[in-house]
Amino acid sequence: MNASLDISHNKMLLWLMAMACGLCAGANYYCQPLIASIQHSFQIPQSQVALTVTFAQISYALGLLFIVPLGDIVNKAKFIPLLMFGAAIGLGLCALSTNLYMLWIGTIITGLFSVAAQVLIPLVTLAVRPEKTGAVVGFLMSGLLVGILLSTSLSGLLSNLIHWKAIYVLSAVLMLIIALLLKTRLPRVSIIQMTYLKIFQSMGRLLKQERRLVYRSLIGGCVFAAMSMLFSTIAMLLTQPPFNLADVWVGIVTLVGVFGALSTQWVGRLADQGNNTILTWVGCTILAISWGLLYIGGNSLGFYTIGYGLISLGLAMVHSCNQNIIFQLNPIARSRINSIYMTSYFIGGACGSALGVFAWHHGGWPMTCLTGLSLVFAAAIFILFDQFHRPQPKANAESI
Template identity: 70%
Template sequence: MNAQLDISQDKALLWLMAIACGLCAGANYYCQPLIHSIQQYFQVPESQVALTVTFAQVSYALGLLFIVPMGDIVNKTKFIPLLMFFAAIGLFICAFAVNLPMLWAGTILVGLFSVAAQVLIPLATMAVQPEKTGEVVGFLMSGLLVGLLLSTSLAGLFSNLVNWKLIYIVSSILMLILALMLKKRLPHVPTAKMSYGKIFQSMAVLLLEEKRLIYRSLIGGFAFAAMSTLFSTIAVLLTSEPFKLPDVMVGVTTLIGVFGALSTTKIGKIADQGYTSLLTWVGVAILATSWIFLYFGGTSLISYILGYGIISLGLAIVHTSNQNIIFRLRPNAKSRINSIYMTVYFTGGACGSALGVYAWHHGGWTMTCMVGLCLVAGSALFALLDRLLLPKTQTA
């Protein structure tokens, strides 16, 4: 790789990219804490408003599968700002929606095009020296994860202080500003010469030839499923006895996860030294330990907050380790590899959310914790299978 493309020295650009990752990732989650406010505004059944969350998740999954792979064959310096522009349009539509279908349309646009972050991260790995891949990915992941965590808190706060539409207005303006700034500063990197249809044929080949990609995707998918089990039950647990917290405080409680998100840069540096396998097992162990704290968190808010912070750290370690490995598999197919990985990752998240709701309704908090722990065990199983692929002398 040409040394002049090493963006690790350009701190201003890295910060812009990290903020963009956080804004894009968070944009898809604003609707989650606003269901009640939106229901009151449009005067429609809450069950209909809840479909907004489903539309956001499904459209994001479609974007991961059909838009992110294009990052390997197009000019990323133009493609990424364009995706952010369309995401901003979707946010504007949400902000000025006059009925629920209009909000749905805006949400779908945001979901489809907020995948810009998942094109931005592979670009960064192509514009940095290989030995700094983990450090840069970790830094961008810090921005992405902080954006995810702050999105629901800020959306709820803005809704309580002013209006639920304010978060959409502010973020759409910021999205446009960042898109313009990135268009001028993003580095040019090589692209593969193939048609859109050939992309998916090559992705099928990747699945057949790269077993580590499959295993690492499943490790991440099960880990995120365990976290999503928590996401889908946090509101019902903390707003009921014995806690009875208001919606705003539920959002504030989750901010403990920021510490895990901010650790990804350090984790990435350790991964760059060849300790990805060790880090994976540490991450899985932390995920398992978190559910002990979360179990007692059913009656103790302090234990719950500690558990939430610990599980966020464990997920950050596993996810950063996974990305450090997969981006080294095929240097000329990073967007396609990321598309496969993130599609499995968020599919795991969707399944974890559904399992969390099911467990809550059929066995309460105890069954929810058991499901979470079983999902961590699934992550550990595929970590073991991945480790068996490696020569005994190899640590990565």
């Protein structure tokens, strides 16, 4: 990397990037606490409104798979603001929606283009010195995770104070402003010459040649599945006896996860020092302990809150280590590598959400906690595979 490209000391640019990551990631979660308000506004069945959440997840997954890999063959400095403009248009359509179908269209557009954050992170890894990669990526991941955690609380709060569309208006405006600020500030990095079809052929080769990418993707999918089980059951647990919390208080409980999200920069610094394996094990251990506390938390809000904070910390640690490792595998294929990893990550999240609902309806909170702990054990098995895997000789980078 050309030393003149190093942006690790450009605090203003890094803060803009972190805010962009948070806005893009959070944009897909605004609708979750707004289901009842949207239902009342459009006077339609709740089951139809709930599909908005599904469309947000599916469109984001499609963006991860089909848009993010383009980051390796296009000018990222121009591509990222363009994606953010697209996401702002989607948010604007949601804000202007007069019926559910218009809201769905806006949600799908937002989901597709909000993957800008997943192009931005690989760009940063090419614009900082290798020994700073973990710390800088960790800082951006803090912004991304805080954006996700604050999105539901903020959207619910604005819905109560103003209107359910207020969060979409605010987010669209902020997205446009930050996109414009980034447009002239993002560093230019080299790209490779490759057709769109060959991108996917090369991704298949990456899966065959980079076994650590496979293992780390499976680890990420398992731990995010465990966290997503909590997302899908938190309202069902805390709004019924013995807690009987109102929706706004459920959102406040989730804010404890912000402390875990803010740990990613610290984790990144330690990962830069070669501590990825031990940090991964520590994170996995924290995840296991958190499910024990969450089980006790079925009758104690204090234990539940501590467990929720710890599971957020454990997820942040494992995810940061995963990204620190995969971005070292093949520097010229980082967008494609991130596409593979994040697609696996969010597939895991979708499966975890479904497992959470299934476990809740078939065994209540004890079954939910047991299933969550099982996912952590599955992640531990893949960590062992990754730890004892002997890296194969690298292929010529140009062949990937």
